[in-house]
Amino acid sequence: MPRDVLLLEEFYDRKTEEVAVDLLGKIFVRRVDGRKLLGRIVEVEAYLWEHDEAAHAVAGKTNRTQILYGPSGHAYIFRLRAHHCLNVVAEPENSPGCVLIRALEPLNYHDYLKENRRKRPHFRIEDLCNGPGKLCQSFKINLDQYGIDLKSLESEMYIIEPYDKIDFDVLITKRIGITKHADWEQRYIIAENSYVSGNKRTNVGQILKRS
DNA sequence: CTTACGATTCCC
DNA sequence: GGAATCGTAAGG
Numbered sequence: 184m185p186r187d188v189l190l191l192e193e194f195y196d197r198k199t200e201e202v203a204v205d206l207l208g209k210i211f212v213r214r215v216d217g218r219k220l221l222g223r224i225v226e227v228e229a230y231l232w233e234h235d236e237a238a239h240a241v242a243g244k245t246n247r248t249q250i251l252y253g254p255s256g257h258a259y260i261f262r263l264r265a266h267h268c269l270n271v272v273a274e275p276e277n278s279p280g281c282v283l284i285r286a287l288e289p290l291n292y293h294d295y296l297k298e299n300r301r302k303r304p305h306f307r308i309e310d311l312c313n314g315p316g317k318l319c320q321s322f323k324i325n326l327d328q329y330g331i332d333l334k335s336l337e338s339e340m341y342i343i344e345p346y347d348k349i350d351f352d353v354l355i356t357k358r359i360g361i362t363k364h365a366d367w368e369q370r371y372i373i374a375e376n377s378y379v380s381g382n383k384r385t386n387v388g389q390i391l392k393r394s
Numbered sequence: 395c396t397t398a399c400g401a402t403t404c405c406c
Numbered sequence: 407g408g409a410a411t412c413g414t415a416a417g418g
Contacts, residue, residue, distance in 0.1 A: 228401070237401070247414060265411045266402050283401060316402050326413095360401055 187212065188344040191334055195255035195273055199280030202255075202273040203229040204353060204371050204391070206282055210290075210346070213322045214339045218295060220322055222287030222312060223345065226379040228358045229369040230270070232279040236363040240279035251279035256334040260326055266316030267325050271333060271342070285359070285370070287312040288378035289321070296321040313380045351376070356388035 190209065195202055206224050213220040230238040232251075239248050239261065250259050251272055259270040259281050270281040289296050289312050296311050299321045312318035319325065324340070333341045352374040358367060359381060368388060372379045379386065 230401075239401080242415075245415070261401085262413050263400065264402055264413090268401060270401085285401085314402070358401070362400090 185346050187336060187341075189334055189336060190256070190342050190344070192254070192256060195271070195334070196275050197273065199229045199231050199273040199282060200369065202271070202280075203227045203282045203369070206271065206284075206342070207353060207371060207373050208345055208349060208351065210343050211284070211287055211322075212341050212343060213324070215323045216295075218292055220292055220296070221290040222318070222322065223290060223378075224284060224286075224342075225288050225376045226284075226286035226313075226370070226372040226381075228283040228285055228371070229273075230281050230283060231369070232274065235367075237358065237361045237365075237367070238279075238281075240281075244279075248279065250330045251281055252277055253330075256332060258328055258331045258333055258340060260319075260324065260329045262326065263316065267319040268315040269319055269324055269328075283315060284318065285315050286372070286379045287318045287322070288376065299323055309377050313378055315380075350393065352393055353391040354386065354388055355391055356381075356386060359385055 206227050209224050211222045232240045240251055244252050255272050257272045259272050269284045272281050274280040311321050331338050331340055354372050354374045355368050356370045358370045
């Protein structure tokens with residue numbers, strides 16, 4: 184197994200939109216139950232700190248949002264109805280931008296991930312982590328992981344460069360499931376990837392050519 | 395304390 | 407299309 188190359192402060196200390204796009208293709212690592220779960224980041228959304236009414240940061244510094252105001256590269260996790268959502272804090276201190284991780288392509292331990300899903304058995308691997316609540320379920324992420332530093336190999340979660348680089352284009356679309364600033368194109372997905380959420384209606388937008 | 399409200403998911 | 411579900415934050 185190749186060694187893990189962490190994403191560090193200089194990666195996260197940039198504009199939220201840039202961090203969001205560049206997180207695509209990176210590998211999310213989760214150490215739990217003696218396993219090292221790997222998931223390729225295939226879908227994200229940017230929540231800005233300036234003029235973004237949809238961002239939780241508009242509430243200011245509260246108990247829930249305080250981690251957004253600290254250093255970048257930490258996990259901002261919140262509860263939504265019966266589910267959890269995982270975000271990565273971007274931008275320098277006191278700039279509360281963050282990136283919502285909306286979908287992962289699960290790379291190993293597929294049976295373990297399936298067992299972590301509550302409802303009936305899911306046989307399609309594509310449906311294991313194609314949504315912010317789903318990936319937290321299958322990767323066993325909840326409020327206990329709030330604030331974890333994703334820039335340390337000692338953490339139970341961190342983000343690294345992919346072991347094998349892959350080329351892909353990026354599709355830019357409107358964000359999903361919000362009412363405020365619903366027209367902002369701040370959702371980024373790996374084009375042609377079958378592990379993303381959404382549907383034919385939602386997954387339309389501009390193609391950003393890479394490579 | 396009470397109430398309104400979701401960055402969701404699953405079922406019909 | 408609609409229900410389930412519960413912590414958060416604001417207001418009395």
